[in-house]
Amino acid sequence: MDLFRILTARSKPYAGFVIAVLILQTLSAAATLYLPSLNAKIIDRGVAQVDIDYIWRTGAIMLAVAFVQVITAVAAVWFGSRTAMGVGRDLRGAVFRRVTRFSAEDLGHFGTPTLITRATNDVQQVQMVYMMMLNFMVTAPIMSIGGIIMALQEDPGMSWLVAVSVTVLLAAISAIIVKLMPLFRAWQEKLDAMNGTLREQITGIRVVRAFVREEHETRRFEDANQDITQLSLRVGQLFVLLFPIITVILNVATGAVLWFGGHRVEDGLVEVGSLTAFLQYLLQILAAVMMGTFMAMMLPRAIICARRITEVLEHTPSIPEVAGPGESPLTSQTGQAGQAGQAGQAGQTGQAEQPAHTSQADQPRGDVEFRDVTFTYAGAEAPVLHNISFHARPGQTTAIIGATGSGKTTLVSLIPRLYLPTAGQVLLGGEDTAKLERGGIVKLVSMVPQKPYLFSGTVASNLRLGRPEATDTELWDALRVAQAEFVTDLDMPISQGGTNVSGGQRQRLSIARMLVARPAVYLFDDSFSALDVVTDAKVRAAFAADLRTRQPEATTIIVAQRISSIEHADQILVLDAGEIVARGTHAQLLETSETYREIYASQTTQEVK
Ligand SMILES: Nc1ncnc2c1ncn2[C@@H]1O[C@H](COP(=O)(O)OP(=O)(O)OP(=O)(O)O)[C@@H](O)[C@H]1O
Structure with a gap:
């Protein structure tokens, strides 16, 4: 799959960071899992038997474990974010480099707006999902599997509660995600369409004004804008359901544990501490399931984005680059x-x-x-x-x-x-x-x-485009030959595309x-x-x-x-x-x-x- 291919290939320079994330996440998850059982021991042995010494000792261990948990979690997020951001930056660079090698034909094949969306929004989606993956890929499985084992150790008699809560939560989130998926896919296309309309209108603004087409063009943009708004609203409506449903399920699960667990405590089948630990483990398991499903929700969108990025990266420019690696465009600073x-x-x-x-x-x-x-x-x-x-x-x-x-x-x-x-x-x-x-x-x-076309900067920066080492005298010579006497200062600002000079002035600056x-x-x-x-x-x-x-x-x-x-x-x-x-x-x-x-x-x- 394109997403995993991209991530594996692009993560190579960050292998050390990825390993650090894996180790730190494992430590953090282990510490998180250990805490409820320590808590249970304090309640069952320390509090129940009034063993103050035991409470102090176990409390100190809990503090140390909590400290390890916090430090490892923070460090893991730091390394994970560095890796994901680095991969995102490299991907954007790769898309940009590839696009600069495209011929007019290749550009026509894709279209400028989609290339911009792919280099920015699509890379951003992949980067975000990678960050989540790095943060959750170890934590979620350890927390859910470890949580189940630990919970069963505390009270195997209530294992059915774990099974029921996880199934209900999974079913509820999945039902919403299934509805969200096609909307996400359509959203990507609508974004391309809106960018395209916006770009065309900004580029052709003079023509729009000249033909007094402002109203018509505004309507066109509004239609595209409205499309994406409607879609976002539908996404929002589904998202809005997600959190209340999750909260209800978590609260009902808590109530069920306390109700059924309370009876078991009464019957002497389980101790209060173990019941508390069981409840914490159940909540940890449900949190892990939630993380997993959120990942699952983001994945398809990232997969589509990765495919769109790969299309650009693997598109062979219609005009071959015969240059050697040293002369590859934009890779060298010369x-x-x-x-x-x-x-x-x-x-x-x-x-x-x-x-x-x-x-x-x-x-x-x-x-x-x-x-x-x-x-x-x-x-x-x-x-x-x-x-x-x-x-x-x-x-x-x-x-x-x-x-x-x-x-x-x-x-x-x-x-x-x-x-x-x-x-x-x-x-x-x-x-x-x-x-x-x-x-x-x-x-x-x-x-x-x-x-x-003139680039944003100054007259001098534009003139030196072909030969950065040219002296000021050479620039003035060229301006003289091109009859660009309107230039009084080499640092005269030039806006993007040279829109702050006239057509004839632009031609003369280009000649210079x-x-x-x-x-x-x-x-x-x-x-x-x-x-x-x-x-x-x-x-x-x-x-x-x-x-x-x-x-x-x-x-x-x-x-x-x-x-x-x-x-x-x-x-x-x-x-x-x-x-x-x-x-x-x-x-x-x-x-x-x-x-x-x-x-x-x-x-x-x-x-x-
Ligand atoms: N990117 C393109 N794709 C397809 N056809 C094109 C493309 N660019 C130009 N053409 C076609 O090629 C023909 C020659 O165009 P070209 O721009 O070379 O003419 P020109 O002599 O320079 O015209 P002008 O004096 O108006 O600039 C035209 O019929 C045009 O429609």
């Missing part, structure tokens, strides 16, 4: 591995990838070659790219232009291996990207995506971030779209001048909608419905390509208008 991690995230979200810095001397060749590449999105019927072949040479700028939906973003996404081609090869520096280590790709390629990283291949995916024509021209001119002096061998690939953004490119590819329908320089294409001429004409007419 800048480069950190970068690889971001690359993984970028893969899922379509956000920017930033490479680690490599000096000119050790920089590998950054040319990009597509050999007969065809690409189909998972689950899609038709390919979005067909037989794409081109060579983007070092020191040159290759531009890609085409109608919206023609496959430009998909094409550039294949270069940093955000997706693997369905057929054909993408070569980076002469090597097939499918066989390259992710760390190697991350070193070579950097991309400013269509929708750039890529420049700080100094990759061998620069990818601009429609990265000038939010800039006005003048700023667009200034950024491109400054970028070209910067590369000429610092990285004359760098390869640049620009996806653009505006011909003015790419007319100076060394090579322009015209993409139409996933195929390259023409290629050449601006002048050549004006002569040879009808599609290009049409785009050009439409844009120049627009500008004239």
Whole structure:
């Protein structure tokens, strides 16, 4: 079972703690069981025979045993909690690491909300059940079995009372648990649904406002919220029954022991002390049964959660991680591995990838070659790219232009291996990207995506993402090239996603971030779209001048909608419905390509208008 597999595997680093819990719980349970029999002796021998000396001696032993019981119980809970919390932390880390390796396809397969629920709520459930298990797995069996033995030793004549009380208690709790189980299962799904709705609404809040959909969206959320509330209420109604029923059973059992036991004392079949001990043992047994059933109640939920966690942990990312263990994303603290991690995230979200810095001397060749590449999105019927072949040479700028939906973003996404081609090869520096280590790709390629993403922090922390050791002067240089003159202070705060700067400012900061990283291949995916024509021209001119002096061998690939953004490119590819329908320089294409001429004409007419 997934739960036990997860717990066994993840508890290995805490083996010492688990052993300590087992020993301490055994001691604590033994001490708890011993106390009522000492109490019985004080009553039957000390009190009944007025043996003050015996009362003092046995009382002292009781104190010592109680002290051991308290200390061992506290220590056991301490070790148990440390273990369960540690396992929870490790599991969350493992889910997070696995998710950062997911491609966009894997993310689509699960869905973001459920991944968040699995990494937080589901892990929490498993952690809680593990803590209960560690606390009760030894205590409950020892207390119930030991309690029965001890109770029978005190008065075997009343054994039937133990059997009846345990059966009634078990039956009552089980009946409620059976009703609770399906509700718990449904609760998990409703939580996923509510998180999904909430996330969508927060992410799309601007659109919601723009279309005045607040009321409709509020209703949608309220429905999801109401669903989960109804379910929680039903759970609560059943839970509310649980405690009165248990209390009634315990009180009736106590009454029965006193009633029947009283008669037996009267008949001289048992002593008062033994009767008291019997009663305490019965209550201990019932408490142990309760612990056991509560565990049983929590288990199915934890089992479902563990299965959901295992699904994530055992999901093989659709894009293999060819990197060696040292370069595994987020496992290493080095800048480069950190970068690889971001690359993984970028893969899922379509956000920017930033490479680690490599000096000119050790920089590998950054040319990009597509050999007969065809690409189909998972689950899609038709390919979005067909037989794409081109060579983007070092020191040159290759531009890609085409109608919206023609496959430009998909094409550039294949270069940093955000997706693997369905057929054909993408070569980076002469090597097939499918066989390259992710760390190697991350070193070579950097991309400013269509929708750039900035992380919460400062301008400096965002710019240093690709190269933590970059100096302030280098950051200012990059900001100058990207025309990000609105930055007056490198410590200017940036909010999550870069929502406190404008779209154009975000694009310029992303361009600066890529420049700080100094990759061998620069990818601009429609990265000038939010800039006005003048700023667009200034950024491109400054970028070209910067590369000429610092990285004359760098390869640049620009996806653009505006011909003015790419007319100076060394090579322009015209993409139409996933195929390259023409290629050449601006002048050549004006002569040879009808599609290009049409785009050009439409844009120049627009500008004239
Ligand atoms: N994750 C995806 N799953 C399935 N199909 C997709 C996915 N992303 C894009 N597509 C499809 O692939 C085609 C090409 O999309 P792509 O984003 O590459 O076009 P584009 O030329 O960059 O468009 P635009 O200029 O509007 O950004 C589109 O028809 C789109 O519907």
